[in-house]
Amino acid sequence: MSYAEHERQPGPGTITDRAYGLYAPCMAGPDGAARLPNKNYAHGAQQAGRATMSASPPRYCPCGKRLARDRVGVCCGVCEQRNVQQRAGPPAVPGNFWDTPAFQDAFAVQHMGRVARAYRRHLSHGARYGRDGIPQELLGDWLGLTQAQVSRIENGPPTRNLDTLAHWARVLRIPQELLWFKLPPSQTADAVAQVPDTQPVALAPAGPFHLVPVGDGALHDPDTAAMRAFRSADLQVGGGHLYASVIKYLQADVAPRLFGSDGAGDTRAVFTAAAALTEMAGWMAHDAGRDAVARQHFGRSLALAGVGGDPQLSAHVLGSMSHLASHLGQPEEAIEMARQGQAALHTGPANPGLEARLLALEARGLAGQGDKDAAGCVQLLLCAEKALEDTPAEPTSPWVSQFDEGSLASEATRCMRRLGDLDEARRQAERIVALRPSHRTRSRAFGQLALAAILITQGRPDEACGIARDVPEATQSLGSFLVIGQLLRMQRLLQPHHHNTVVADFLGCLEETVTERLCLYRWLTKDGRSQYSRWEGL
Numbered sequence: 315m316s317y318a319e320h321e322r323q324p325g326p327g328t329i330t331d332r333a334y335g336l337y338a339p340c341m342a343g344p345d346g347a348a349r350l351p352n353k354n355y356a357h358g359a360q361q362a363g364r365a366t367m368s369a370s371p372p373r374y375c376p377c378g379k380r381l382a383r384d385r386v387g388v389c390c391g392v393c394e395q396r397n398v399q400q401r402a403g404p405p406a407v408p409g410n411f412w413d414t415p416a417f418q419d420a421f422a423v424q425h426m427g428r429v430a431r432a433y434r435r436h437l438s439h440g441a442r443y444g445r446d447g448i449p450q451e452l453l454g455d456w457l458g459l460t461q462a463q464v465s466r467i468e469n470g471p472p473t474r475n476l477d478t479l480a481h482w483a484r485v486l487r488i489p490q491e492l493l494w495f496k497l498p499p500s501q502t503a504d505a506v507a508q509v510p511d512t513q514p515v516a517l518a519p520a521g522p523f524h525l526v527p528v529g530d531g532a533l534h535d536p537d538t539a540a541m542r543a544f545r546s547a548d549l550q551v552g553g554g555h556l557y558a559s560v561i562k563y564l565q566a567d568v569a570p571r572l573f574g575s576d577g578a579g580d581t582r583a584v585f586t587a588a589a590a591l592t593e594m595a596g597w598m599a600h601d602a603g604r605d606a607v608a609r610q611h612f613g614r615s616l617a618l619a620g621v622g623g624d625p626q627l628s629a630h631v632l633g634s635m636s637h638l639a640s641h642l643g644q645p646e647e648a649i650e651m652a653r654q655g656q657a658a659l660h661t662g663p664a665n666p667g668l669e670a671r672l673l674a675l676e677a678r679g680l681a682g683q684g685d686k687d688a689a690g691c692v693q694l695l696l697c698a699e700k701a702l703e704d705t706p707a708e709p710t711s712p713w714v715s716q717f718d719e720g721s722l723a724s725e726a727t728r729c730m731r732r733l734g735d736l737d738e739a740r741r742q743a744e745r746i747v748a749l750r751p752s753h754r755t756r757s758r759a760f761g762q763l764a765l766a767a768i769l770i771t772q773g774r775p776d777e778a779c780g781i782a783r784d785v786p787e788a789t790q791s792l793g794s795f796l797v798i799g800q801l802l803r804m805q806r807l808l809q810p811h812h813h814n815t816v817v818a819d820f821l822g823c824l825e826e827t828v829t830e831r832l833c834l835y836r837w838l839t840k841d842g843r844s845q846y847s848r849w850e851g852l
Contacts, residue, residue, distance in 0.1 A: 326409075404456055404486055411438065412492055424494045432795055455613075456485050460606040499605040537568070537587035538712050544594060545715065549754055552776050553598030554793025564588065586622030589615045590713035593631050599754075600638060603795030608638060625662030626711035629655040629672065636675040645682030652676035666704035671717035674725035681732035681739045688733050695726055719750035721756065727764050739782040740768045747781075755792055759785050763800040767807055775811040779820040786827040798831050 373381040375390040398406065420428035434448040443449070450468075451461040459467075467473060480497050482488075490497055540563055548556055568591060571584045572774050596611030612635045618630040632655030639648035652675040659668060677694035680687045702722060723745040730739035746761030766778040782804060789797050805824055811817045 339809035354572050359425065363513065366827070376451075378852050388400075405439075405442065407436075407438070407487070411436065414487065417492075421492055421494070423472070425472040426479055427470065427473065429488070430464070430486070431468045434586075445496055454606075455610045457482060459806065463606075535583075535587075537584075537591070540567075541587075541590055541713065542593065544591075547597065548594075548601075549756065550796070552756055552792040552794035553601030554795060556793075557595060557602055559597040560591060560598060564591055564595065583624050584622075585618050586624045586627060589622055589624075589627055589631065592618060593634055596634060596638075600641075605638065605642060609635075624711055624713065625658050626668060627713045628667055629659035629665075630711075630714045631655075632658060633668070633672050633675055636672075637681065640675070640682055642676050643682070645679045648679035648682060649676055652679060663708040663710070664704075664706055665710045665716040666701045666706055666716065667713055668710070670698040670701040670722060671725075673701060674717075674722055676734075677729050678725055683731040685733070691729055691733065695722075695729060698722055698725070718749075719760075720746055720754075722759065723749065724757070728759075731764075731768065734766055736772055740765065740772070743768055752788070755788060756794055756797060759792070759797055760800065761788050763797075763804060766804060770807045770811070775808060775814055776806070776816045779816050783820060783823075784825060798828060801828050801831075 345368060353640050375381055377390060379390045381390060396615055411609065414432065414752060416432035416435070420426075420432050430453060434450070434453055436447060439447045449461075450464040453459075454461050454464045457464070470615065474481060476495060479493075479495055483497060500678075544556060544560055544563075568584065568588050592611050596608040596615060599605075600608035612631060616628060616631045616635070619631055632651050636648045636651035636655065639645070639651060652672050654671065655672040656676075659665060660661035673694045677691045677698065680691040680694065700720065702717075702719065723742045727739050727742040727746065730736070730742060743761055743765035747758065747765060750758035751760055752758065766782040769775070769778040769781065774833055786801070801824060805821065805828065808817050808821055808824075
């Protein structure tokens, strides 16, 4: 049943003017009293997101240049091109690069952190990176670490783990004869795809960007086919199992064409494919609990998408950045990324599903601020529902994943839980479960666990156990650390009810499941393991 039909037939899962009574408790006036919204707003609600964007202050590139209103990202075109090259990987260095007192001291005490610091501060980097050399944040991008982690490694005790040492040596291209350990012959850089250091590829002549056709014809393009295959598998088995495969494809198949010198083919199309697959790698890293790596992938993807010239993909990536910001408890950044995504989308062909996603993500950011703008959150959800009713007049980008009614129900559930409207949150969670078939393993599991968590909060733990009982078995082959996090959260919520026999029985099953799955994620970084405290449902 479509959203339009739900408007005519009020039901538990619709976000329309007929549901205003459900939302009314969230919408307070200046005096704090609950008020019904103006029903005439339903016809003009689609302008809400644009109205808030028009009030945004001017933005400036770090170089000082003022950015156009429709400029995607936070840098001007010149800086963006430079950032793409810088973040791709470390620069090539001359043979005498390593002949400095700082390097000699670091190698003598076998301290890789000090080697990295000497590398960052080398005088030869001044022309390219500034007089302070390479920032810790950029080095972290190359290594798949956060700035704080780089700082701890540089200033803490020497790292002894051979895998870590080999990874750093490979990424920084340290000559074997200078190392105090032997590099494994098959060792390759992990976490972030590395690409050769070379001069930028000459782009195709300026002109309109032509999207790859949607449908069977798109499968003639190997990158599109790979993207669809990865996306289909990800829905069922999760990012933990597929992340390495996507990185390998980027390294082995995309990078040689991206930085090749033959000039054959449409280089813009290659940059677009690289952006889409890098964004997918970010989602898989996020699903595996590695949010610092996910953030790096999303940032690189946005820069690549800007070069490729697909505005829908740029908007899509900004939406992913908004999602991650909300997940990390950064609602202001989430709102800004969602609004930038809407601005980027309006520079190209319409994509109603993507517009709905960005509006819903902005709503989620507002919900993350508490009651500061609850009415605005509800209005944006209404806008998103209206957008989903539209049919695109032009083909949409094949690189943008679908946002449907189930996706909107997921975002609405998050928002309503944040705003404290548990009844509406429950109805939206029920809608997720109804709309997601069993082969959509992960999203269905998220819906079930969200519904169960709401029922526990409402004092109905028996029903919650019934809803979540089949999740452990259904997700047995799912490589998703986010699902494990939700199962852990379910444990904590059920503990106060452990005297209930139904709850006690389910808790025993849950504990066994979580213990087994955590053993599979021993490879996670400290950053990844610290996610336990940040799961917020769905």
